[in-house]
Ligand SMILES: Nc1nc2c(ncn2[C@@H]2O[C@H](COP(=O)(O)OP(=O)(O)OP(=O)(O)O)[C@@H](O)[C@H]2O)c(=O)[nH]1
């Protein structure tokens with residue numbers, strides 16, 4: 001196996017020997033990797049006998065790092081694993097079914113959730129992670145804090161059907177944390193924790209959100225402290241962290257690639273490189289859920305096709321005037337709606353282009369076959 005993040009640490013080293021605290025369920029090795037009835041139900045009796053499920057813990061250019069009941073192994077990325085359909089390619093968190101003994105890849109199990117985005121600078125989808133249960137949206141108590149970005153993350157997390165939590169880091173560097181908690185009054189359903197990511201006692205409160213057998217993803221801009229949180233929560237230096245440039249509150253990218261880290265008490269944390277350009281695509285439901293208030297107001301506008309600009313009887317503008325709706329929120333709603341529409345169009349064009357190209361190749365191959373049959 002190449003020098004991977006999981007191979008730096010024995011997977012079940014401290015985990016399996018840790019005595020469960022009272023009330024804590026005793027999990028099997030597979031459950032500690034996030035195995036659930038949802039995946040088990042997808043296996044036939046034959047498969048239960050002849051195959052073994054393994055989880056993708058890290059994705060490298062030429063191989064996947066897998067972990068299963070019997071430990072870790074690397075799987076070279078063969079053509080069978082690199083599907084033309086980006087969404088069918090194994091991503092971090094996926095469960096793969098391998099033949100016992102030969103280790104041959106058989107299939108990818110259906111995902112309980114998946115994260116994807118428009119690849120920055122490219123006109124295609126990119127998978128971020130699969131089978132995540134909860135997401136810790138991480139922001140620091142400085143200029144990184146941004147409600148519009150939070151709404152973007154929430155649309156993504158809600159679309160995936162995952163539970164969102166907000167972690168505000170660097171509380172120790174901030175004299176006025178109230179400013180941040182007050183700004184969050186409009187989000188009563190979003191649990192919030194203020195932490196100093198460097199202190200074990202401070203991050204201990206997050207354990208209630210990182211339950212045994214659950215997969216928790218860390219999502220947030222570069223430099224907000226995701227890797228620091230991971231290290232402090234796990235009590236080990238699992239990920240490299242970097243200093244922040246004080247002048248612009250922006251961090252440097254330090255997390256090189258995505259990896260899934262098993263924690264002592266049976267939860268798994270997914271650390272990913274800073275997602276500066278998290279292009280939204282195919283998240284219509286998550287978007288509607290995040291902006292439910294605007295959707296409900298729009299239903300009360302006088303005109304069904306109201307653009308919520310300056311139309312008479314616009315309930316959305318009415319709510320802004322009365323102070324019930326933040327203008328920033330409406331602006332962000334418009335911006336994200338435009339982005340979603342643009343990315344859907346791009347994807348549709350790209351898919352149509354792929355289909356046309358496929359058709360062209362099939363025709364060329366057909367002509368070549370005909371010529372061969374005729375003996376040309
Ligand atoms: N004082 C203080 N410093 C923190 C806190 N959290 C993170 N830092 C520091 O902020 C810097 C950036 O933290 P990282 O953990 O590398 O940030 P990251 O989010 O993983 O960044 P990427 O890997 O680039 O996505 C490091 O120097 C940390 O020590 C905190 O709560 N308090």
Ligand SMILES: [Zn+2]
Pocket residue numbers: 298301302306307308309311313314315316317
């Ligand atoms: Zn309106």
